[in-house]
Amino acid sequence: MSSFSITWLDLRENADFAARDKSLATQALDWLGQATDPISPDRIIVDLGAGTGATLRALTKLGANNLVWRLVDLDGKLLDEALRRHGKNYLIEDYQADLNVIGELPLTGAHIITASALMDLVSAEFIDALIDRISAHKTALYCALNYDGTTQWIPAHPLDEKVLSAFNQDQRKDKGFGPALGPDCTEYLTQALENRGYTVSIAQSPWQLMANDAQLLTELINGIAAAIDEDYGLNTNELTEWKNFRISNINNGSCVVGHFDVLALPR
Numbered sequence: 001m002s003s004f005s006i007t008w009l010d011l012r013e014n015a016d017f018a019a020r021d022k023s024l025a026t027q028a029l030d031w032l033g034q035a036t037d038p039i040s041p042d043r044i045i046v047d048l049g050a051g052t053g054a055t056l057r058a059l060t061k062l063g064a065n066n067l068v069w070r071l072v073d074l075d076g077k078l079l080d081e082a083l084r085r086h087g088k089n090y091l092i093e094d095y096q097a098d099l100n101v102i103g104e105l106p107l108t109g110a111h112i113i114t115a116s117a118l119m120d121l122v123s124a125e126f127i128d129a130l131i132d133r134i135s136a137h138k139t140a141l142y143c144a145l146n147y148d149g150t151t152q153w154i155p156a157h158p159l160d161e162k163v164l165s166a167f168n169q170d171q172r173k174d175k176g177f178g179p180a181l182g183p184d185c186t187e188y189l190t191q192a193l194e195n196r197g198y199t200v201s202i203a204q205s206p207w208q209l210m211a212n213d214a215q216l217l218t219e220l221i222n223g224i225a226a227a228i229d230e231d232y233g234l235n236t237n238e239l240t241e242w243k244n245f246r247i248s249n250i251n252n253g254s255c256v257v258g259h260f261d262v263l264a265l266p267r
Ligand SMILES: C[S@@+](CC[C@H](N)C(=O)[O-])C[C@H]1O[C@@H](n2cnc3c(N)ncnc32)[C@H](O)[C@@H]1O
Pocket: 001, 002, 003, 004, 009, 048, 049, 050, 051, 052, 053, 054, 055, 072, 073, 074, 075, 078, 097, 098, 099, 100, 115, 116, 117, 118, 175, 176
């Protein structure tokens, strides 16, 4: 598993919330509000790869209430942090589990499955197996912030394209689920869901970063540079030159990182 620090998840959260397509999120909540279930009057939402609870916070800001939140993550430290932050105010069931063991995920009775910043890490096999399981129960799926492989920097640098291509190759490496779909995840997910009879809506949710996101931009630039190496056709001097240029332009430039949000509703 790739590991994600609380600091990094906190750092990206404001940009993620701003980027999230509010119309799709509202449609997900509307659908959840209309779902009727006399056996389970509280709606059950299962957040996969929940981290410290970013989806809970985002959907609560957008009006989610009266939900049972099942937070699933392999990293116990992140789940403990989610409980520390929200355990007193929300109904939370935490599950430390490997998402790869799909048959054992706590999806029973779930009205909707959510994920954020997760689907670009997973493989086609994972998506197929997840959809096999949820489509049998006509469970909705809402996956936000799936990286789409695009990044536009201002000011431009001659190596931007080469760096992006190298980074996107790295995004397809195994992140704990088999070869990752990376930038192809939204297309794959959409097709797989439509094949199983879901009505799928997608919307762009780009990060729009400027000087006031300096800390996030610094981490992003360092992260990109650390992820790629000479295997991808960039030598150390080129990478250092690109990184220094990017860092020195944080305060007078901007960066747009493309993502898509996906909402799939059963017919
Ligand atoms: C990019 S983070 C996103 C966290 C959170 N959804 C957010 O938006 O802040 C990906 C999350 O997936 C979790 N994860 C990665 N691989 C996993 C696996 N095999 N099983 C369960 N969780 C996993 C990580 O621990 C991390 O919390």
